[in-house]
Amino acid sequence: MKIDRIHHVAYRCKDAKETVLWYQKMLHMDFVLAIAEDLVPSTKAPDPYMHIFLDAGMGNVLAFFELPTQPPMGRDPNTPEWVQHIAFRVKDRAELLAFKAHLEANGVDVLGVTDHGMFHSIYFFDPNGHRLELACPDPEEIAKIAQADAVKWAMLEEWSVTKRAPKHAAFLHAKELGAA
Known part of the structure; x- marks a missing residue:
């Protein structure tokens, strides 16, 4: 048995229409699908919702629930806001920079471009407070992935014992940290 792919990823939104229009x-x-019910199909709980689905490319679907009878959305106060995010891949750096300019021209605050070694990213928030990332491959992505792949188990083992960042893949952020 093996998972084929992600069917969809679902998050909560404050306003379904605003979310569709923003994305x-x-x-x-x-915008590919909307489902609305008064009862949750899996639990049968009386909880009206609007469930919207967006095409995130290549069969990937991003979905949201608007839940008008529930308390306002919140964040886990013990998790930094940079941790939970949705990352989307774009073709190349030119497209990444075009999206950055487009977002900024429309009033979205954008952080980056950040060089992660294997890929480059920009970060911003949607109107619901979800952190988003757009990432494009680095020209040396394949070689760097192979290097990182070779050390992943050693890194995981060291982390599980020490809870300190292993340095096996420090080469990925060497340029960003001024070491290269």
Whole structure:
């Protein structure tokens, strides 16, 4: 048995229509489906919702639930806001920079470009407070992935014992940290 792929990833939103319009305008995603019920199908709980689905490319689907009878959305106060995010891949650095300019021209605060060695990223928030990342491959992505792949188990083992960042893959952020 093996998982084929992710069917969809679902998050909560404050306003379904605002969310659809924002993702269409800012990330050029198509609105593909809406489902609304008064009862949750899996639990049968009386909890009206609007469930929207957006095409995130290549069969990937990003979904949201608007839950008008639930308390306002919040964040886990013990998790830094940079941790939980959705990352989308774009073709190349030119497209990444075009998205950055497009987002900024539409009033979105964008952090980056950040060089992660294997890929480069920008970061920003959607109107629901979800952190988003757009990432493009580095020209040396394949070689760097092979290097990182070779040390992943050693890194995981060291981390599990020490809870300190192993340095096996420090080469990935060497340029960003001024070491290269």
